[in-house]
Amino acid sequence: MIIDDDILNKILRIMLWKANDFAELFVEKKRWEIIVFREGIFKIPSWGSYSGVGIRLIRSNVTYYSYTNILEESSLYKTAHQISRNEGTKCVERKNCNNNFKIEDSKFNKYSQVFEKYNNVKEKILLVNEIARLYNSKITEVECSYTNVLKEIQIINSLGANVSDYRSYSSFKVTSTAKYNGVIQKGQVEYGKTGDPHFLSELDVDKITDESARKAINMLTAKEPPAGEMMVVLGNSHGGVLLHEACGHMLEADTIQKNGSIFKDMLNTTIANKEVTLIDDSNMPHGWGSAKFDDEGQPTGKNILIYKGKLNSYIHSLLSARRDNKKSTGNGRRESYKNPPLCRMTNTYLERGQSTFEDIVKSVKRGIFVKTVSGGEVKSANGNFAFGVSESYLIENGKIT
């Protein structure tokens, strides 16, 4: 526990006494370490920690938010008083609810083993360097980074939620640089998991490194693509990035309520081909977005967004659900205690279809197969989006050429 429950409850009572409709305290403690390997040597591992509290009030549909990383009791009371209004004596009762999830301390020890011994990390990274350079002599540089984050979360609110949990995130990234005839290309692969203390020991470094080197080498002989409209085959894995950006964000209820999405007022209408079933699921084991409850203390779960082409559900936080007279879908998420929660996806995927990859490619006379994307941007109000493609191939007469 970062801050004693009694103190948090006292602060909550102060905020509710000041005639606010909703009050919440989000307490976060974060520890991280980043190990980077570059230019043949281990460079500047980054270690650090922070803790802080985000205090949110909603009064007459206005959100008041304040945060501080000064966790002394007096400072928290001062922040709560400042953000509350000094008028009215109406006291809002704190509701009873069953959101009282607490993680046992014994689980913390299991998670803290995620911070594996530093020498094990060095060994893995040196192996990556060796594999990449042996792959092809045109690989001139190998960068590798290993990141570990451990978070402790405490949430208490006026709806009765009183939850705490530990969340761990581990990721491993390899970037190979290939040079030939004045051309420089990079191949990057990243792999991550949550809540897995054996992440590093079970990591298949051969596979990740080969993939990174292969991409860089392939890109050396890449040609400029043709311009114009054409068919696109999106690969598995990275194709999900485009779905997340170009479709998922437009289903976030806070964006819809600001008239910022083309999917406003389209529930139960057909918006996609009937083969499309899009799911947001925060219970996937070790998924990057997985958690037992969201950042508002609401239980998470599986949310079918699009079912056989029909828009089935939006993505809701507590506030957006209240506005639409619905229940939260457990998608109130925040970057840190410094940010109020927004409606955000967890783990989003397209349900398995009927066609094989080979059949899909065969059906395209002229188009592009996009294997990996490097991020993008979407304008949700009109559905326009732009994506960077980091690996793609031309399809001609049903074959990848």
Add this chain to the structure above:
Amino acid sequence: MLKGELKEVFTTKEMGVGIRVIIAGAEGYYSTCRLRSHDIEFALKKAIDIAKWNSNDIGHALTEGKNIETDAMLPIETNFSKKTIKDKIRFVQETDRFISLNLNTSFDYILSNYSDISKYVYICNTKGLSKEYKNGYCILSIDGKYLIDGEEKRVGAFSFSNSLTKLNKAKLCEEINKKLPPRNKLTSLNSLVCPVVFDPFITAYFVSVLGFALSAETLYKGSFLRPFIEKNVGNERINIIDDGTNREGFNAFPFDSEGTKRQKTVLIENGILKTVLSDNYWGNKFNKKSTGNAFRKDYMNMLCIGPTNLILEGGNSEVIDIIKNVNYGLYVDEIIGANIGMNIYNGDISLGIKGRLIEEGNLTCFVTNTMISTNFIDLLNNMIKIGNDYKWVPIPSVYSPSILVDNITIVGRRPEVKKR
């Protein structure tokens, strides 16, 4: 405020310390938000542990503090820190009412946003350095959205200052009114090659990316600018400086994140790439002095190289004259994909754009579903006019005008490419 209603109020306060140690050339860094003496001792111990684990690297060095003149730069006074939250809410509400009454068109919605930031930084080291500064600024921005043929168009403006009373809502209103296009028909184009006028905000994106591409670290790793040191990288009109001494920009600090005094650095002069940005570490690697561009986002982050206030100099053309001299081209005032569409290693630019068609020197249809494809070397060589409508743009701090660039490939719905 959104559509005339107060929606969100945020207040924040945080503090922290980062400790960097260098032991026999190996660096260690640890940060903490807890400032009691035993917390600082713990952080120091962790930093030492990290340094001992790290590899030696001779580039690491601290900034000398002894016998260095204290910078003569006056502190930037701010008055907004004395205002209460209620005062600031009242200010935004008054601005929102004023804007709604004085805009020449009705928007689907107007978003009025006020924010301010105050910062105190203290740096000290074992080489006798001990410096501090305080600064801050406040920003008022207005963002309006309306539809043209069902396509969303955004028009916005912002004002920033060290004083709340200097934020000029009348000027913002005037700026938005000037930018409003008539609700003409929407069009998309076939692929072609033509001249393009970029407004100051879009130009700022290009200059900002160039600033990051011109860091010693990026060059060392293989930036597309590497072959151009002391050579022509653009036409003779191109003059870009990084001015750490400029107090008008968003990065008005007397010293960088290592305590090195800020300076003015000429990056490109008359089209020739003169130098790159560096800190102590990269300066040592290239056997040069630091240019005072060590940057740390906050106490939790590591040092990297960052530009201060980037300025594309020499703009003296009226924008209206620039547009009049274009027979067939584009005026671009919005881009999509800025975070991924400009590559600092190979110089490629590939961006979605929105704007207006230019036909016989006049702005006509609203253009959408279009992309531009070029690269930075072509952009710098084909930049034929630089406007005089300078604006400060906070990405992170660029002073830039409109520019006219010839021979830009426009990627439209069909692959026919004709030069216009």
